Amino acid sequence: MYTYETANRSMASDRVIELLRKAYSDEIETVMNYQTNAIVLDGVRAEEIKESLQTDIQEELGHAEMLGQRLKQLDAQPPGSAEFVARQDSLQPPEDSTNVSAVIRGVLEAEDDAIDTYRELVDAAREANDPVTEDLAVTILTDEEAHRTEFRGFEKEYQTT
Ligand SMILES: [Fe+2]
Ligand SMILES: [Fe+2]
16 A cells, blocks of 8 residues: 555655765765875875875775665665766865875865765665664764764874974
8 A cells, every 4th residue: 555654765765775876976986086195195294194095995995885785785776987976176186295284174074074974874764764774874974983083183183283
């Protein structure tokens, strides 16, 4: 029987799919920009940031994998490059390759953005009565908050030196 509640539930599931696909694209874009910046940055002071970016790249790639597998379980697909729209203006490699602060600011913006998306996904999954996606979103959210904390620490260090 098709009820008002069923209609609501399926609208909520559509929103879950949409957010999973958006999060997947964002993770892939983050991998690209973290990788580029980890290569581009120069100088002794950049070493720690580059190392941290390299570690995060693996984690962000792992997030994309988990999101893609969840999409498949929900009979959907992660997007390919033809659907891709670049959004991370602030994470473009800096003209001055020693400008570590610019990269730190870009990373913080990307992590804030990811945190917003996963919080939205937690809410949408709960509304759609999809505890598996909700749990996945909470797990990834935990990682993104840890990334943000780490880069907030770098930000403090670079403000005072
Ligand atoms: Fe991520
Ligand atoms: Fe992250």
